[in-house]
Amino acid sequence: QKEVEQNSGPLSVPEGAIASLNCTYSDRGSQSFFWYRQYSGKSPELIMSIYSNGDKEDGRFTAQLNKASQYVSLLIRDSQPSDSATYLCAVNMFSGGYNKLIFGAGTRLAVHP
């Protein structure tokens, strides 16, 4: 079992729709979760961080966390063509005095006009 799993996609949604991206993780002790957006040929850009169970909203983005189910999701409302990118789910693993991010392989999102 991979430590962080995401559907590779592509997830294709029409402009204006809600895009739903999902992620599961294996380490029950993880406390910090991040969503990064990565455009082709660019580096990851932080979109959201979430630490507590429930929803966290920031503009058109909502992150959802369920630690009991080891599940994190990202909702993008009113999707725009500019949202077309790969979305990386990252889980912070802290041990031995340092933290490292464990990434999923990413979900490719395509928003079509």
Place this chain on the structure above:
Amino acid sequence: ETGVTQSPTHLIKTRGQQVTLRCSSQSGHNTVSWYQQALGQGPQFIFQYYREEENGRGNFPPRFSGLQFPNYSSELNVNALELDDSALYLCASSLASGSGETQYFGPGTRLLVL
């Protein structure tokens, strides 16, 4: 812009050569982590430097080594390059090494090994 810079942006090397990649962390950040991202994959943790000491390492061979300087900038060195080392190398800085600290990525260095 995250304030994290990396150089060079692109690099072409041949098998067996050595390479040094550089990273300047965001102002006030004392922790630098390095990641390797192969095509179509998520970034893989290489190692982390905190106050000039390596304090964590992923599953990478010893030919991957690093340094952190008093100004918290960092270098990644790779010896005896192999074809599979071709990847995007990412540097991320964070405020501290504690749990939950957000890591901010630089633009990356794309390395091609021929």
